[in-house]
Amino acid sequence: MGKYKRILPWVILVFISLLSVIVLRHNATMYNTPIGEVTYVQTSKTGRSSDQFGNNVKTTTQRVTVKLLNTTHKGQVLTIVNTYDSAMAINQPVKPHNQIFLSRADDATWQFKTLKRDAVWVPVMIFVLGILIISMGRAGRLTVLSLGINILLFIVTVTLDLVTDNGNIFWLFMIFSVIAAALTLGLVMGFKNRQMWVIFLTVLTATALALLISEIVFTVTKQNGLHFELMSYITQLPKPLFMAMTLVGVLGAVMDEATDMIATLFSVQKERPDMTIREIIATGRHVGQEIFGALSNTLFLIFMAEQIPMAILYLRNGNNWGFTYMMNMSLGMIQTLISAIGIVLTVPAGIIWVLIVRKWQRRKEALS
Known part of the structure; x- marks a missing residue:
């Protein structure tokens, strides 16, 4: 009986995942964008093209027969032309039974936009989350719950930014970060857990200090070398x-380190209640150095x-490393450095x- 009880959750998970595939293969009517199913593909032409930098790609043109699955044109069969190259950077090949999004160039011409992929990624997501819940039990359920809440908070934060004036996004994401950190740690570790609140305070302290230091550096250097206009x-x-992007990145890195370090310090103190302040500092530094x-x-x-x-794309099109770094990597590298500062500051903040x-x-x- 115990064996069947252990197998039952996995059977249910597989059933739900397969059921979601079937449902999502037949949910075209839920979309306003025209969706069609590919019934026949004929390769009508192949060739090669190259540019002045020696980049060579094979080009292919497909004549695709599509049956519309929704809108007022449901059931209509039409033929579209799909052209793609071997790099598949912009356009992709289609195969029979693919479901695709379509658009109308004019009354008589339909165009292929992109593949409909929800029947693939949603079942995979359900399966992965199911494995997490089954294997980790209550902790897994709380982790999935915190993930769902954080996604909802993120959507709400972005929505608030869209309906407010420009310039508020950093403060909105600051509020989002505080709430998300508290809910994530509280749900996983328990809101009454003293260790959770120490981690939370450490995360807020290290993140705030890292951003403050970065802002001071930006002000002193007058943002020389920073090209915010290059953001896509x-x-x-x-x-x-x-700064909002950097805040979220620093928060994640700091939370990871703070959780490990504080958990270790609490565990060591539980084993050795008579630890001196110097020993706690030394232990915290050692753990931090191992993680950093x-x-x-x-x-x-x-x-x-x-x-x-993007780096390979720039380099293959005749750009040098300096220009490629400036256009693609400079801001990301700065975010990485700010995150590294936050990681370093987590150690003294956590110990304090x-x-x-x-x-x-x-x-x-002593009072009690």
């Missing part, structure tokens, strides 16, 4: 948007991974808050 798709004041190097390199590698496509709470707790015990 800017629709409002660039600096507040850059790996976490800083992880942030740098994540940043570099994001920049690889641990000592403050320790002193407060001992005074409370």
Whole structure:
């Protein structure tokens, strides 16, 4: 009986994932954008093209037969032309049974926009979250709940930015960061857990100091070398948007380190209640030093991974490293450096808050 009880959640998860595939393959009527299913593809022409920098790509033209699945044209069969190259940077090939989004160039011409992918990524997301919930139990459920709340908070924050004047986004995301950090730590660790509040205060302190130092440096240097105008798709004041992006990045890095360090300090104090202040400081520094190097390199590698496509594109089109760095990497590198400052500051901030709470707790015990 126990064996079947352990298998049942996995069976339910697989069933829900497969059911979501079926539902999402037949949800075209929920969209206002025209959606069609590819019924036949014929490759009508192939060729090669090159540019002055020696970049060569193979081009392919497809004649695609599509059956419309929604709108007032539902059931109509039409033929569109899809052209793509081997790089697939802008356009992509289509295959029979693909569902695609369409647009109308005029009354007689339809165009392929992009693939409809919800029937793939939503079931995968359900399966991954299901594994988390089943394998981690209550902690997994609370983690998924905190993730959902943070997504909702993010949507609300962006919506508030859209309906307010330019320049408020940094302050909106500051409020978002405080609430998100409190809810994430509280749901996972418990709101009555003293360790949770020490981590929360450490995160706020280190993040605020890192941003304050960066703002002082920007002011002293008069932002020389900073090209906020190079940020992609800017629709409002660039600096507040850059600082908001940096705030969220620093928050994540600091929370990661603070959780590990504070948890270790609390665990060591529980084993050795008679630890001196010097020993607590030494332990905190040692833990911080162990985490700092790996976490800083992880942030740098994540940043570099994001920049690889555009960096290669710029370099292959005749641009030098200096121009490529300025156009694509300079602001991201600054964000990484600010995050690294936050990681360093987490160690003294965490130690100070641990000592403050320790002193407060001992005074409370002495009075009681």
